[in-house]
Amino acid sequence: MSEIRHFRWGASEVSTVEGWARASDPRLALYEALVGLTQPSRVALEQLGFAGPLLDVELPRLAESGLISLLDDGTIAVADPQIAIPRYAAELERLAASSRSGLGVLADRYREAQDAQERAATFDVTLTSGIGELDYTRAQVLRAARTSIEFVAARTPTNDHLVLSGGPDDILLRGGLTRRLVLDSSILDVEGTTKALARLTETGAQVRLMPTLALSVLVTDRSIAIVDITNHDPSGYGCIVVRHTPLVMALNELVDASFAGSTEAPRARADARSRFGARQAQTLALLAAGATDSTIARQVGVSQRTVERFVRTILDDLGASTRFQAGAQAERAGLL
Numbered sequence: 385m386s387e388i389r390h391f392r393w394g395a396s397e398v399s400t401v402e403g404w405a406r407a408s409d410p411r412l413a414l415y416e417a418l419v420g421l422t423q424p425s426r427v428a429l430e431q432l433g434f435a436g437p438l439l440d441v442e443l444p445r446l447a448e449s450g451l452i453s454l455l456d457d458g459t460i461a462v463a464d465p466q467i468a469i470p471r472y473a474a475e476l477e478r479l480a481a482s483s484r485s486g487l488g489v490l491a492d493r494y495r496e497a498q499d500a501q502e503r504a505a506t507f508d509v510t511l512t513s514g515i516g517e518l519d520y521t522r523a524q525v526l527r528a529a530r531t532s533i534e535f536v537a538a539r540t541p542t543n544d545h546l547v548l549s550g551g552p553d554d555i556l557l558r559g560g561l562t563r564r565l566v567l568d569s570s571i572l573d574v575e576g577t578t579k580a581l582a583r584l585t586e587t588g589a590q591v592r593l594m595p596t597l598a599l600s601v602l603v604t605d606r607s608i609a610i611v612d613i614t615n616h617d618p619s620g621y622g623c624i625v626v627r628h629t630p631l632v633m634a635l636n637e638l639v640d641a642s643f644a645g646s647t648e649a650p651r652a653r654a655d656a657r658s659r660f661g662a663r664q665a666q667t668l669a670l671l672a673a674g675a676t677d678s679t680i681a682r683q684v685g686v687s688q689r690t691v692e693r694f695v696r697t698i699l700d701d702l703g704a705s706t707r708f709q710a711g712a713q714a715e716r717a718g719l720l
Contacts, residue, residue, distance in 0.1 A: 410442050415451045415462070424452075424460040449475060508627040515542075515620030522602065522610055523552040529604040532562040534639045538597040538615040539568045547571065548580045556584060563589040566642045567649070568597045572675050578666060578683045581649045592646035593673065601635050601642075609635040647673065656719035660698065665719075667694040672711030672720055 417432055418424045426439055443460075446452045451468045453461040512518040519542060526533065533556065537543040547567060550557040556565070565584070571577050572593075581591050600612035609632045611624040626632050650669035657665040663684050670680045677695070681688045695707065702717070704710035714720050 410438060411446055411449065411451070414439075414442050415446060415468075418452060418460060418462045419465060421462075424462050425458055426460070427458070509631065510625045512620055512623040512625065515614065515618070518542075518610075518612065518614070518620040518623050521625055522612075525602065525604050525608055525610060526551055526555045527553060529555065529561060531605050532564075532603075534562075534564045534601075534603045534636060534643075536566045536597060536599075536601045536639050536642045537568065537571075538600045538612070539570055540600065540612070540614045540618075542614065543600060543612075544571060544574055547584075548574065548576060550583070556589065557587050559587055563587075564639070564643055565589060565591045566594050566597070566639070566646045567591065569593045569595045569674070572650075572670065572673070572679050572683060575682045575685075578650060578670065582651060585649065585651060590643075591649040592643060593649055594642060594646040597642075601639055603632065603636045603639055606636055607632060611635065649673070650675070651720070653719055655717075656714070659719065660701070664694045664698060667691060668698050668710070668714055669720060671695060671698065671707050672714060 414429065414434065417429060417434070421428050426443065429439060430436065443452070443454060447454050449472050451463055451472055453463075455461060512521065522542075535546075535556075537547060546556065547565070555561075556563060563584070567581075584591050597615075599615065600610075602610045602612065607627070607629070609626040611626065613623055614620055626635065650666075650673035652665035652669040656668055659665070660668060663686065666684050667680055670683055675683070677688050677691045680691045680694075684691065684694075686694075695710075698714075699705070699707075699710050702710050702713045704713050711720070
């Protein structure tokens, strides 16, 4: 019989004859040992030092591979190596080829799982390094919007420009998008605001006003948000770009709450224009929104004294004794 040597397979020490079989394949090690036995059997293998748990697993596998046959009397019929080994090698090659053919699919699944794990482990929130990065990011986010733009805009030079000009590529004026804007009421102090707001509403945007907004929040497609604090720090450092879905949704709810608590932007209806004329109708709308005479003068493009005269005419026409009462009565009359 060939020389016997010992090696470890897992936690069990087993024996095999020295030859072409490698210790890393216990099936071939067992087969090699069986080839050298005149009366192959499980008992004979155990006498050689093969552990029982190993035999329980590997003998049936040898039989499935066609290398041996397990007989009812406990003995083992060993297949001729010249036939059995090429057949076993061919089976291994078939399995290897099958594994290689599925490599691409497995690699894709692995990458997807790793990407998902990375996304789950990443809180995708970044801080802007300055006003240049903030302006660039905001422009890119607005241009990429496909379904909705929701914007709570505190007073900053950039926000004033976005509202008055329509934003990059006039995105705020583009139809086909849901656009909801909540603006700081003080934007009415900027000349030309009422005309800009009228342009927005004519394209289907919903525009509302709220006094003293603390910060700005821009949400597009309910998938990305920008928290802008440049009304507190004009440098643009520390503004937040959010792609983490739960936080984006929370910020969107903040926008919803701001929109619900705001008032409509001043806008006179056609009946008001035909009743009072364009400038007095605009004065009525601004008056109802709580604008001061100086603010109305800037928006309408007349002197403050002319505004005072317009207001007296409107109050008399509506039979109102106060500006608030005039606004309420104009609302009931369908003029606003």
